[in-house]
Amino acid sequence: KHGWSEPRRESAARWFRRWFLDDPKAVAEPAFPVFKDAQLQCTSSGQVLADLKGLIPDKLYNILEKDGIKELRPAQTKALKAGLLKGKSLLVCTPTASGKTLIAELGGVSNILNGRGKALYIVPLKALGNEKFKDFKRRYDGIIRIALSTGDLDSSDSYLADYDLI
Numbered sequence: 001k002h003g004w005s006e007p008r009r010e011s012a013a014r015w016f017r018r019w020f021l022d023d024p025k026a027v028a029e030p031a032f033p034v035f036k037d038a039q040l041q042c043t044s045s046g047q048v049l050a051d052l053k054g055l056i057p058d059k060l061y062n063i064l065e066k067d068g069i070k071e072l073r074p075a076q077t078k079a080l081k082a083g084l085l086k087g088k089s090l091l092v093c094t095p096t097a098s099g100k101t102l103i104a105e106l107g108g109v110s111n112i113l114n115g116r117g118k119a120l121y122i123v124p125l126k127a128l129g130n131e132k133f134k135d136f137k138r139r140y141d142g143i144i145r146i147a148l149s150t151g152d153l154d155s156s157d158s159y160l161a162d163y164d165l166i
Contacts, residue, residue: 057113073099
């Protein structure tokens, strides 16, 4: 099977509740939807990018359309239905190539362009961080400020405060 098992996803949701919500016991049900493996197949969802016209900023819509994104994957549709564009907290655990990055872009870049804050995109490997940084610069340079922080330096990296997507 691809992706995390259901117990591992639930454990991750508990950890995120403790970390993000500062809940040491984390006894409440998560605000993060936890989807079952069968709900996360990498097949057509039937939802198309055009459905998002007017729901996401025009600048973001035009970039995604220019990049050839026409149809959303099931995980992306589920994230939208779970409140991605309405400020809901989501924990997305899906297999490789199932659309997690676009979910992050839809939520993060929309919030940035709507003046609702910044976005932090975290990856487990430095090489992947470098790759995503280049991808984000290519896609969003000129409309949002993008920085890369790999944690190599023991400084406070105060310059990062000047950027929108880190």
